[in-house]
Amino acid sequence: xxxxxxxxxxxxxxxxxxxxxxxxxxxxHDTVSWxxxxxxxxxxFIFQYYEEEERQRGNFPDRFSxxxxxxxxxxxxxxxxxxxxxxxxxxxSSYRAPPGELFFGEGSRLTVL
Amino acid sequence: xxxxTQTQPGMFVQEKEAVTLDCTYDTSxxxxxxxxxxxxxxxxxxxxxxxxxxDQQNATEGRYSLNFQKARKSANLVISASQLGDSAMYFCxxxxxxxxxxxxxxxxxxxxxx
Numbered sequence: 001x002x003x004x005x006x007x008x009x010x011x012x013x014x015x016x017x018x019x020x021x022x023x024x025x026x027x028x029h030d031t032v033s034w035x036x037x038x039x040x041x042x043x044x045f046i047f048q049y050y051e052e053e054e055r056q057r058g059n060f061p062d063r064f065s066x067x068x069x070x071x072x073x074x075x076x077x078x079x080x081x082x083x084x085x086x087x088x089x090x091x092x093s094s095y096r097a098p099p100g101e102l103f104f105g106e107g108s109r110l111t112v113l
Numbered sequence: 114x115x116x117x118t119q120t121q122p123g124m125f126v127q128e129k130e131a132v133t134l135d136c137t138y139d140t141s142x143x144x145x146x147x148x149x150x151x152x153x154x155x156x157x158x159x160x161x162x163x164x165x166x167x168d169q170q171n172a173t174e175g176r177y178s179l180n181f182q183k184a185r186k187s188a189n190l191v192i193s194a195s196q197l198g199d200s201a202m203y204f205c206x207x208x209x210x211x212x213x214x215x216x217x218x219x220x221x222x223x224x225x226x227x
Contacts, residue, residue, distance in 0.1 A: 048213045103160070104158035
């Protein structure tokens, strides 16, 4: 049973560029949440997708956007990257919303130079 | 105001000993859930244990137990018989009511010594 998978695992971008991160939820899950984890901190909620719609959003600017596809997979897009966007981006899946237990992937580590 | 506080940035424990990781929370919602996650160096957050605000008994999962003191807004994680593989970051998290998001604390780094 495949867990949550994320790609890419590591990437390096320069300021001003755009990035797309991808997530496939655990089998049977229909809800995807994205979290940003800066070095030495706990994860912070970006947004959640359920039934292809953004259900709730954390305190992140509009540069952060997302999408959920009919197969429940999801993308996180970040435009106009700046140094402070360097972090581990974690995808978590659950069944239905509000979520019970969250299942996390191993994350995509983004470095912005 | 911090909703989840973990006052121990780092903890050391001898192998086979028990250890308690502290977590206090702040909410005015009578319905909430409390979670503990383990994050090894690989980055993946691994679910350990859950406590609902209306649960009468403290949650237990194998070597993990949650010391839930509702009046003190405390949800400490107890790991019994520590193993070397328990060395990792540990995060306390809360979901309020029917909210969609989890709020995480800053974490505690646990090191198990042989």
